[in-house]
Amino acid sequence: MGDPALSRRGFLAATAAAGLGMTALSGCGSGDGGSSSSGKVTVEWWNISTTQPTKDVWAGLARKFEAQNPHVKLKVVQLENDAYKSKMTALIASGKLPDIFHTWGGGVLKQQVDAGLVEDLTGGTKPWADGMLSVAKQPYLIDQKLYGIPFDIGMIGFWYNKAHFKAAGISEPPTTWSGFLDAVRKLKTAGITPLALAGKESWTGMYYWAYLAMRTAGLDALQKADEDKDFTGTGFVQAGQHLKDLVDLQPFQKGFLGAAYSAPTGQAAAVGNGKAAMELMGQWAPVVEADAGKGLGSDLGFFPFPAVDGGKGAITEVFGGGGGHALRKGAPKEAVDFLKFFASETTDLVLVEKTKTLPVVPGAEKALSDPNTKAVQAQLKAATGFQLYLDQAYAPAVGQQINDSVAGLIAGSKSPEQVTQAITKTAKEEQ
Template sequence: MGDPALSRRGFLAASAAAGLGITALSACGGDSDGGASGTTTIEWWNISTTQPAKDVWAALARKFEKRNPTVRIKIVQLENDAYKSKMTALTASGKLPDIFHTWGGGVLKQQVDAGLVEDLTGSTKAFADGLLPVAKEPYLLDDKLYGIPFDIGMVGFWYNKALFEKAGIAEPPTTWSGFLDAVGKLKAAGVTPIALAGKETWTGMYYWAYLAMRTAGVDALAKADADDDFTGPGFVEAGEHLKALVDLEPFQKGFLGASYSTPTGQAAAVGNGKAAMELMGQWAPVVQADAGKGLGDDLGFFPFPAVEGGRGTITEVFGGGGGHALRRGAPQAAVDFLEFFASETTDRELVEKTGVLPVVPAAEKALTDANLQAVQEQLKGTTGFQLYLDQAYAPALGQEVNTSVGALIAGSKSPGQVAESLTKTAKEEQ
């Protein structure tokens, strides 16, 4: 996908999956430590390099070791894209780390189908049953659990309340026609309605994915992938709705060359009050403040609107998070570490110190930000969940979604051509 360090996945990694120090990329797998008889060494691979999560996770690893004196945690930390590249090579070699970061979806399925990932359904049932159900969705394959989440979130609209008020918009829109009307009001008031990082096509993919969910229904996206056919009317209609938005010219000047997290990018445009909205995940407020100034109390959140006449509903959400999976045959100590990481005490610490959304319901009391509480409530009330398409689908198809939708937004592909490109790629992957 080519995200920069503070893009969607890069930031998720930075805020929620930080590592504990770079180690050599040695052979994977738990083993006996030659210097300490009877000691089990567990390799834990994760994907971030930034604070504060880096130190928080380091302290948690040391705490686990203190409680389990015969276990050592060896950490391999890699930046997001380097991690994906290395894991692709390791998957091909047939040997994965004891504990490794996963987003679930298509890549995890490939690893499971290759017989490389431990089925956690039975060994983690005692604690996994108590986790937020939607958080486990990306790691469930054929009703078996192959990963334990430590983070979950959803994409929605982050908006500037003051700019909405300036444009005479009393409440966030709940329908697509109402959303387009709000865009018109913002333009009439001299306000740039939406910031978009057109250079990073995953940001535009969010719009098409949500519109496909709203028109065809959340289950249609998985069915289209299974059938290798995205030419159904709901998918073409999703593209037509997106084209109708693009035709209103709602985005900031130069958006096709804009990045997400740079000082002149999408997040900064919202954080500096130069654009009224962005469609982004729950990490948006932190990136807005980092890349720009941040909006403070003027920042609000609302879910992606419903499309009139569509099969989907506003309570079906699009998003994802981070989790941990185990290599097949990983030692019991690795399962114990997942249980430790999924405890209420650990989750509260992650919520308070690193800003993730809780996956342990009892840890929700640690969530104090009103907007993040709103996101959490949406997640708890969801009636359907769709993982990011460039994670849910096999890599080539996921990339084609981003590329084709980016072309639609740039004006070089029609809604029908997007559907045809996705179908062609899906068939070629078989």
């Protein structure tokens, strides 16, 4: 998310100071959406598909689009999650966005929209976007207008090694937080590392606090805290205490504070290679586990984040989101053509079948074959509530502060109370 000190006021001031002529804005680098000497239109596309097989599948789709549209050259820029967020923060401040760029929607997209940097897709995509799954489009709707087109939808949950659970005497995945902590203890007793975490990337730890806040304070409290700019309520402090109870068990792999997510020695690899029993991650986890490590095959299972005894949330309320694409204001019409191509049933079938994403086009459901992907979709379909990733749902500086403060709690440098105070302080500064 970049510099947490970049407030909403500072963000808008920076964009105003850049003297933006929105319709004349060029993309980044050479992706200016203009015709080159060869008569081709160059469209720059920024995404975060850096792991296999997604990277090659998306490259293949880019070539297919170019073959169908010979006058278009796609300039593809692929970045890791954190690097992407950091670079986008700088680009937003300068007022120069790529023609097509990855978005999770929510408060981050809203801030870009408020600054006049993003194309309104409502009218231009209606004939085909209306047929996409409604829940998948929700994060990209701002004031009833559509500013992004989804290519994925999903949720965060626990991915676990069934063989490790059996070896530790855990017969069923836990459904309560106290039961989860018991499972962690049993795994440790059996000599198995319970959890893998990429401590180097703060967004991975945020998932724990966010879910615990949902389970203790409740979904409505998360929305109200954002509106009131006050995250110091009892439920949020309790969320931090529950996370501290977990951290105190020392459940993570050795060296986790310096571990990345998708690196060969990182979080996904630790699970994929059988060196840790679980990770709390999104629907993409099996693909990354197999890319960074060996993958667990039939030993891999999935279960939802447990309920907290006495909490206001329910186990059927899910936390997550999806991936989408947005366009810079004034992007060439060929960029819209690409969004239509990427959102077609033909493309979605490829994404579901080869990269294990969940379908956003109803007709692509027939490609679902992986039992774990089906399990995630079943949880989503039965969900009684949905919360977008906190570092996307809220203003960028608030989301970054949540990530950083929770990382501090996990590292032992912040108390549960200090986490809520730091988030509240940043939220008030954003007013």
